[in-house]
Amino acid sequence: MKHSKNFLQRGFIQATLFILALVLSVVNVQGQDNDLKLSLGASYGIAPNVTYGNSEDAGSLVSVFGDLQYQNIIGQLQFASALSSTFKEGNFENGASLHGSIGYVVDITEEFKLPIMIGGGAAFIKYNNSFNGGSGNAFNDVSPQVGLTVAPYYQFTDNISVQGSARYFKGFKGSVDSQPIDLTHISIGLRITI
Numbered sequence: 582m583k584h585s586k587n588f589l590q591r592g593f594i595q596a597t598l599f600i601l602a603l604v605l606s607v608v609n610v611q612g613q614d615n616d617l618k619l620s621l622g623a624s625y626g627i628a629p630n631v632t633y634g635n636s637e638d639a640g641s642l643v644s645v646f647g648d649l650q651y652q653n654i655i656g657q658l659q660f661a662s663a664l665s666s667t668f669k670e671g672n673f674e675n676g677a678s679l680h681g682s683i684g685y686v687v688d689i690t691e692e693f694k695l696p697i698m699i700g701g702g703a704a705f706i707k708y709n710n711s712f713n714g715g716s717g718n719a720f721n722d723v724s725p726q727v728g729l730t731v732a733p734y735y736q737f738t739d740n741i742s743v744q745g746s747a748r749y750f751k752g753f754k755g756s757v758d759s760q761p762i763d764l765t766h767i768s769i770g771l772r773i774t775i
Contacts, residue, residue, distance in 0.1 A: 620742075623770050624744065625641070632752075632762065633706055638673060639668070653686045675707040680702030681700055683699065684697050692736045695731070700729075703724060704764055730746060731747045733745050743772070
């Protein structure tokens with residue numbers, strides 16, 4: 582249990598440090614090249630379909646993300662954490678995901694943009710093997726994932742935009758004893774461009 586909490590905290594800290602490093606590097610380069618943009622954001626969403634082996638569930642997720650865009654090329658890093666109380670599956674205790682994606686931004690209008698990205702990463706889950714609501718042995722599992730993200734955003738100003746996101750990530754077994762984790766995630770959030 583302590584190991585899982587520490588693992589999720591380390592993932593969040595690593596994602597935050599990576600985003601901070603991006604901020605510092607972009608601040609140094611921003612004056613030299615107006616085509617380079619760094620954005621940071623947070624979002625809330627639902628996971629209408631999360632599968633862990635043969636178990637299916639749904640619930641809510643909160644996310645933090647950062648993206649770096651040069652002209653129409655975009656890269657994004659996103660960390661999402663499950664709100665475990667919203668998941669109905671009694672054996673689910675906690676979960677998170679960390680994904681990096683790269684893709685192309687389609688300009689629909691001057692304010693409305695449509696990034697389409699492919700990516701990879703991993704989902705982390707804490708589960709227990711109890712029956713009928715009893716207490717059981719908790720265990721952790723990790724599933725490598727690959728997938729697709731479509732993340733349209735509408736710019737209200739040069740610095741503030743609202744972003745929607747639809748993501749699907751297909752999971753694979755992380756080891757012989759693990760189970761694949763598939764994730765579908767739809768969210769909306771605020772995006773600040775520095």
